[in-house]
Amino acid sequence: MTPSRDISRLIEIMAALRTPVTGCPWDLEQDFATIVPYTIEEAYEVADAITRGDLDDLREELGDLLLQVVYHARMAEEQHAFSFGDVVEAITRKLIRRHPHVFADKDGNIAPAGVKSAWERIKAEEKAERAARRPPEQAMHQSLLSGVKAGQPALTRAMELQRKASTVGFDWNDPRAVLSKIREEADEIEAALDRNDKQELAEETGDLLFALVNLARHVDADPETVLRGTNAKFERRFAYIERALAAKGRSLDDATLQEMDALWNEAKGAPR
Secondary structure, eight states: OOOOSOHHHHHHHHHHHTSTTTSOHHHHHOOHHHHHHHHHHHHHHHHHHHHHTOHHHHHHHHHHHHHHHHHHHHHHHHTTSOOHHHHHHHHHHHHHHHOHHHHTOOSOOOOHHHHHHHHHHHHHHHHHHHHHHSOGGGOOOOOGGGGSOTTSOHHHHHHHHHHHHHTTTOSOSSHHHHHHHHHHHHHHHHHHHHHTOHHHHHHHHHHHHHHHHHHHHHTTOOHHHHHHHHHHHHHHHHHHHHHHHHHTTOOGGGSOHHHHHHHHHHHHHSOO
């Protein structure tokens, strides 16, 4: 089998990998649950390539992410649930429906705010239609927060939960009020430290993280993005410490905390 730019060839390759007896033993053992971690990992790899501005890597990572879609679709097809074509049809139908100003309405341009409003209205209609298709026994009270997807990274989901609650006025009016809440949560962590209660410490740490996400939202910063940036900054500065010690013929194991801290402060002022 030869490489191809045609999506149908990728689908054929996936089918071959999943064919009993002649396929790949590892691929044949997988199911939706075992593949999920890889799907999430590949999405993060795409985000990382974008953050680094590496378009060559982005091409490769987008391919890896596309493979995850093909993989899940193939397993669903084996269960006679749906196929890759059904996935494509569903998203194309959704995009056409959610962009009537592009594909249907030709009365003129629409402002960005109007686009967002129409998008939310149509999403709500689609959600109601999905609910109507469910069996009566599955019907239950739907919270305002029910629409926030559970499979998102925790920081992103915290952001969405807060944003959704803010639509009905359950929100702080000033970032400084959020900062006050952060100080309050930090005080509660300190009190939990005095009591040496590990469970309480974990819960209070979670509350602090949630409050920090709220601050990020109020200052228009995406918590996932800014944390990735901080991670990269930490790696750069730690690498500076390693290089500085190596230049003196020393290793991390030989250095004291005070020495490493001094080099860290040097790294903060060093050019990238």
